[in-house]
Amino acid sequence: MFFHFWILGKYMKAWRQFFDVTILLTMVGITMGVAVLLVAMSSFSGFETTLKRAIIEAVGDVAIYKRSGKIDKIEVLEKQLNPYMGSVQDKLYFLGQESLVASKGKIAAVFLQGVEKEKAASVLNLKNRITRGQDSWEYRDDIPPAYVGKDLLKKMGLQIGDTFKIILPRTSKTSASDLNPIIKTFYVTAALDLGKYDFNSRFLFVDLPIVQDLLDTRMISGIRLKLKNSDRAEKWAQVVQEKLGWSYSVMDWRQTNKNYFSAIDYEKRVIFFVVLVIVIASGFNVITSLFVTILKRYRDISLFKTLGARPRDIGFLFCLHGLLLGAIGTLLGLTIGWLLCYLFEIGQKVFPLLPADIYRLSFVATEFRTQDIVWICSATMTICFLSTLIPALRGARLSPVEGLKYE
């Protein structure tokens, strides 16, 4: 074993001398930097995952639309999709229509979606998104049920069990100016939290045949697919898009909100480098504390050199010293960061930290990704290593004579 580890171990054992004020302050700096980095990165990752889950549970992993109009020959499309269905867990037909909701003197524009009720849980996970009410597709006094976004309910002043009307604007086939709106009554069976304000304030799910009857069609707007692995959705969508050609649009969950996710990626990188400044600043503390240590250990350095240590041994010893500070600071930082993330999540449950109408997400979970932690640790350790170089070089060049002159 290298003697450097042995010496450093012995120094550390006398921890009162080893962890003096300068060393402690340096480690506090590194710890703070790493903790803030971890909180920032895991918040961004959690935000991304929360958003991803919200989108997937509301629109599926992949959606296939016909670019012009609606899909009439589903069998033809399904035949084309057959070779790729191995990666698909389940599929759901839907028919979407922009419409109006009217109730208690209020009107709101909504996106009405007719979905296959038996697939609503497996592809869209509506069941898990229910905050109030019950998961029931049963008619009540011949009135069909509707699953409504929670913010839409709030906006309309509706409660579970209340009835409301859906108005589908339909133009006349004979006159350009005539409008024959279709009106249908529904009752609220459940309030949905789809995780994203856009969805919660606009989405409304009903049984597919009802919408088809209202629009007097057997066609569908598209197919929503749940893949066995959501992370492979982009690749799957690309391959299927090539197969189906231009007449169809195959959109994966990321592509549906491409700008959103690109912005998150970009912001995450920027925040990483901004917060890294704290670690860079503590790198200067590492330099200072190593210089102080060199002064304190001048006699030891002289002695090691006298007893046969080469200049590069002394340099290596101080590099190790700096890296050790970095490693301890990083470990402490990760622990404190993890605690802060935990408190952040609890805090959100007690206090609404994120106003849903501003941030569009009602709850942001924090998520620790191996990739983020590897980045944080390597950046911190690289900064600490670079900070050790100047003091290590200085220590390596010290003359052995001066340190031995006095007690």
Place this chain on the structure above:
Amino acid sequence: MNKLLMDVKCVTKSFSRKGEPLDVLKGIDLDIREGEALCIMGSSGAGKSTLLHILGTLDQPTLGKIFFEGVDLTRKSSAELASFRSQTMGFVFQFHHLLPEFTALENVLLPCRIAGDSRRESLQKAEALLGRMGMKDRKDHYPSQLSGGEQQRVAIARALIRGPRILFADEPTGNLDSSNAKIIQDLFFQLKQEQKLTLVVVTHDQNFAARFPRRLELKDGMWVSYRF
């Protein structure tokens, strides 16, 4: 006559003080033969320690050459000199310079650890040496738990652990009371006989110096009396 071990040729050492050059050693010549015991004396500031540091390759001369068995040491790099010191030389200082975080045994083991010697062998050697110094029972004590004389004995064991050919000692009894100083002096001569060491000692102590067959005195960076 024993063979020539070290040959010092016209060594000069100058420092700069407030821009003015200060010559500490002025053209020193010295030959050291294998197995001899040499004492360097002189008043404070005469240049004794500087000469010892240069002989021990801890410092470089401003001018002049130092040969060890014909090899010019002034042409060697710092890394080569470190390795050379580790294999050939042992050092004992006035202030023993034991590391306070290390036990007596660990302090003695330090040169072996630096050189990467086998652990088991070095441990055996260290324990044997501490036994020879009469410190067997105190090997696990820290320097702060040892008396001045004991600390110096540990420092001597550390200097001898790798079997040096030449031992340099800078005022080894300068910090000790007379009884401890006597013990250390005796130890030096016993070890010299046992291990066939070449001994170069710098001292103020007239009694200690009187025991050396060869004594040299420095004054203002030059020999007062030089006996070949």
